[in-house]
Amino acid sequence: MKVSVENIRFFNKLNKTGDDPMPKGIEALVEKINTQLGGVDEVTDLSKKYRGVLVVKVVECIKHPNADKLSLCKIDDGGTDKKVKRDKDGLVQVVCGAPNVKAGMLAAWIPPGVTVPSTVDKDPFVLEARELRGEISNGMLASASELGISNDHSGIVELGLDMKAEPGQAFADVYKLNDYIIDIENKMFTHRPDLFGLMGIARELAGIQGQKFVSPEWYLKPKKIEASSELALEVDNQIPDLAPRFTAVAISDIQIGPSPLWLQINLMRVGIKPINNIVDITNYLMMVTAQPLHAYDYDKVKALGGSKLIVRKAKKGEKIKVLGGKEVSLLDSDIVIASPKEAIGIGGVIGGASTEVDATTKNIILECANFNMYSIRRTSMSHGLFTDASTRFTKGQSPLQCDGVITKTVDDILRLCGGKVASKLIDKSSLPVSADDRPKLRVSVSGVNNLLGTRIEDHAMADILRNVEFELDTNNKELNITVP
Numbered sequence: 001m002k003v004s005v006e007n008i009r010f011f012n013k014l015n016k017t018g019d020d021p022m023p024k025g026i027e028a029l030v031e032k033i034n035t036q037l038g039g040v041d042e043v044t045d046l047s048k049k050y051r052g053v054l055v056v057k058v059v060e061c062i063k064h065p066n067a068d069k070l071s072l073c074k075i076d077d078g079g080t081d082k083k084v085k086r087d088k089d090g091l092v093q094v095v096c097g098a099p100n101v102k103a104g105m106l107a108a109w110i111p112p113g114v115t116v117p118s119t120v121d122k123d124p125f126v127l128e129a130r131e132l133r134g135e136i137s138n139g140m141l142a143s144a145s146e147l148g149i150s151n152d153h154s155g156i157v158e159l160g161l162d163m164k165a166e167p168g169q170a171f172a173d174v175y176k177l178n179d180y181i182i183d184i185e186n187k188m189f190t191h192r193p194d195l196f197g198l199m200g201i202a203r204e205l206a207g208i209q210g211q212k213f214v215s216p217e218w219y220l221k222p223k224k225i226e227a228s229s230e231l232a233l234e235v236d237n238q239i240p241d242l243a244p245r246f247t248a249v250a251i252s253d254i255q256i257g258p259s260p261l262w263l264q265i266n267l268m269r270v271g272i273k274p275i276n277n278i279v280d281i282t283n284y285l286m287m288v289t290a291q292p293l294h295a296y297d298y299d300k301v302k303a304l305g306g307s308k309l310i311v312r313k314a315k316k317g318e319k320i321k322v323l324g325g326k327e328v329s330l331l332d333s334d335i336v337i338a339s340p341k342e343a344i345g346i347g348g349v350i351g352g353a354s355t356e357v358d359a360t361t362k363n364i365i366l367e368c369a370n371f372n373m374y375s376i377r378r379t380s381m382s383h384g385l386f387t388d389a390s391t392r393f394t395k396g397q398s399p400l401q402c403d404g405v406i407t408k409t410v411d412d413i414l415r416l417c418g419g420k421v422a423s424k425l426i427d428k429s430s431l432p433v434s435a436d437d438r439p440k441l442r443v444s445v446s447g448v449n450n451l452l453g454t455r456i457e458d459h460a461m462a463d464i465l466r467n468v469e470f471e472l473d474t475n476n477k478e479l480n481i482t483v484p
Helices: 005-014 026-036 046-050 198-208 261-269 277-289 298-302 373-383 388-393 399-417 445-452 458-467
Strands: 002-004 040-045 054-063 071-076 092-096 106-110 130-132 135-137 180-184 234-237 245-252 294-297 308-313 319-321 327-329 335-338 343-346 364-370 426-429 440-444 471-474 478-482
Touching: 002 005, 002 198, 002 261, 005 180, 005 198, 005 261, 026 040, 026 180, 026 198, 040 046, 092 135, 198 277, 198 458, 234 245, 234 426, 245 308, 245 399, 261 277, 277 294, 277 388, 277 399, 294 298, 294 343, 298 364, 308 364, 319 343, 335 373, 364 399, 373 388, 399 426, 440 445, 445 458, 445 478, 458 471, 458 478
Parallel strands: 234 308
Antiparallel strands: 002 180, 040 180, 054 071, 054 106, 071 092, 130 135, 245 364, 245 426, 294 364, 308 335, 319 327, 335 343, 440 478, 471 478
16 A cells, blocks of 8 residues: 555645644654554655656747657746756757647656656666757656656646646646655555555554644535436446445546646646546545445447446456456456446446447446445455456445545536536445444443553543544443544
């Protein structure tokens, strides 16, 4: 489980909860994690990867005089690089082959003498000023691939205006890449499904350090999704014992494209490859909450017998081609999500290729569900399919969080991808899903102390629990507790 210190810091600041996750530095934080949370496998200093990369403004962009597919650019780095050759206006010349380069854009520049970030961990490649078709190029304007953010090398990255970056700023400062990535051993979290999400880790670190943590409002008190009847949508859950909660909603008129750079970077930090804005948003919410989601292309589903999702067991001899192209021969114990015609996903594990969200997608079905952990584990092991979703579902996620997570995901999709809600939110549940139905227990203070070999006073024990969102009252040295 990879944890970004900066992601936790940003989450705490955004939601006005917790505090600085490493007030005494990275070594002290790692020691706390090792002794009170789980074994740390590795700590990576991400800042080394982006040392020397600068934000620049492309001031001028003309066609290269000797090459049809190259552009001759003049860039402003705010005078930050003291070694590079400049023209009389203080600008730096760079040759660029990207089709999206244009005057006025903010880009990431790798100057001469700086290592290309994507090569840092393998075979470091240091740039030099070099001649390209008769013109000197001082370093390069970088793509997401060269920055080690994604596999996209179709063009250079363009910094969003919302980042308020200035020419000459360190790229790492703008995107908070002076970061530490802490890799914690997964098996330490076997019975803590919440710790497979950023929010659970942030809560636990706050508790360890005596800080009070409060989950965001959208998670604790999700607002209602306004219903629409624009697109027909049905859900038939035939196996409520194996899929105790299944929520879904249709969204229309979305615009598929790359995610904002900040979102791609936040996924990259923890080892998740950016795909497109819809998939990235679902992965980001999974990263935050530990609750997997899946998006289907609505029109592809509809073409397979109608706009209906059927949650059922696989049929004997049934096959499915999953994302990535692998064909899987299903077992009759596997959970599948199906259209009226065929299986379109292995529930809790991986989606099917036939309904994949891609560049042609205009409408989607968003799924947020809960599956039996033992069934998912059996399916994952049987087929050798080990995904981010199956890793989390095999630990037993709470069905109580589905409505908060799907509502937040819808909000983020509408904000970053456009579109509108096109159906009602369908919620098929065989379990109590109200916050009032959370487990409750009563323990004695003396019993806890005897078990742990401690001498913690009842008020101190209550404070420790309240810091990590347990609700409780004390009564004659007993604690009446409601779990988060």
